[in-house]
Amino acid sequence: MLVQQQKIQFSSYSDLYDLIVPKENLLRKINDLIDFSFIYDELLNKYCLNNGRNAESPVKMFKYLLLKSIYSVSDVDVVERSRYDMSFKYFLDMAPEDDVINPSSLTKFRKLRLKDTDLLNLLIGKTVTIAIDKGIIKSRSIIVDATHTLSRSNPFSSIEVLRERSRLVRKTVYQFDENFKSKMPVKNTENDLNKELAYCRELEKCIEDEPSISEIPAVKEKLNLLRETAEDTDEQLTFSKDTDAKIGHKSADSSFFGYKTHLAMSEERIITAAVVTSGEKGDGPELPKLLQMSQDNGMEVETIIGDSAYSGKENLKIASEQDIKIVAKLNPSITQGCRKEKDQFDYNKDADRFVCPAGHLAIRKAHQNRKNVGKNQADVYYFDVEKCKVCPLREGCYKDGAKSKTYSVSIKSELHQEQMAFQESDYYKEKSKHRYKIEAKNSELKNVHGYKRATSYGIENMQMQGALAIFAVNLKRILKLI
Structure with a gap:
């Protein structure tokens, strides 16, 4: 009560x-x-x-x-x-x-x-209202960026899971017959998935050839688990207790396992909106939400300041309709062209690669001059066809038997031409100087308020953690400005 x-x-x-x-x-x-x-x-x-x-x-x-x-x-x-x-x-x-x-x-x-x-939006809205009422927020710009948070649970690759499963099989067998050690095959010590799979099959056969051991319920249970795991390794799965967390990319060679928090912040360093997603999501597609939430929380927005991830065609179009300027460097690779929404891939500006709807990062990028198309050029992104062959979303995306899977993009709209001209203006150059502020805010969240790693499992708990951390940094900022 x-x-x-x-x-x-x-x-x-x-x-x-x-x-x-x-x-x-x-x-x-x-x-x-x-x-x-x-x-x-x-x-x-x-x-x-x-x-x-x-x-x-x-x-x-x-x-x-x-x-x-x-x-x-x-x-x-x-x-x-x-x-x-x-x-x-x-x-x-x-x-x-x-x-x-x-x-x-x-x-x-x-x-x-x-x-x-909806604690995240509730708390941000409360602090933005306070900041506006006290005359702290005077600018009409929002700075946007995303920061990553590691999952509480570490991910395990297929080879690591196979080794754990085979270890449990051996341990259970030895509980009933320690002398069986002499019959066991030699373990694989190389970081080679195929060799690990071969060892697992050899281990299965070795135990199945001894009915006195393989028919023991405890052994049979562990053996079935190993067999099931071996059958699921073709897709190079990542296993974790945190089922909502996903692998994201900080660069072409660097990845993380966890979540992303997409932020919008005023020039006075008050966070005005936030969206929490799994780690593989692109930054650009979240801009319309951040803009709408900032406006709903009382912000008047005339300018959006960000990096190249936010200069996509759809974002430029939405901003243009509201007479909002986007201070973000135009990247030829960011436009989605005329593809249907279901066919769109997300651009990861840190890795300078596209990510397919299944979350796989392109492995290679090539620049190509298109003949007989005037000045239009295209960037072609190549994906790992071995992953495409077993991808659950391959229908309509990958053609069986194809030796390659590519995705190409080009610049061809008036919006991009206008943006290229805007990039040369003094206003653009002046506003772009404010982008560093959100990097400092990300650092404060991580290093002062424990936002480097999730404290619980699941995206709902990540949203709660984000709500409290952002509420805290906004309150501290308001008090400092007062």
């Missing part, structure tokens, strides 16, 4: 806060800056109002999560610190002598109360 929002209770010790928590304290400033009752109103429908035990105040529970993000500590540590840190107690609206919650309550709060809540 949820009672009315709690405030600091009357206590003979409350005067201690005036002595111990100075006016310059960050948490006191945040409490003075923002009325957290909007959290109570937002989560009211997640509680029963007339049945059961009294629940902890949702505002108090939310503040615990905010403290975790500000100070990058665990559930246990944030609760323990609130036991003795008077600034924490003050921030949490506790009396000095009040006891703390059980850390497990924070897990329940996240899973039961914050589930299905």
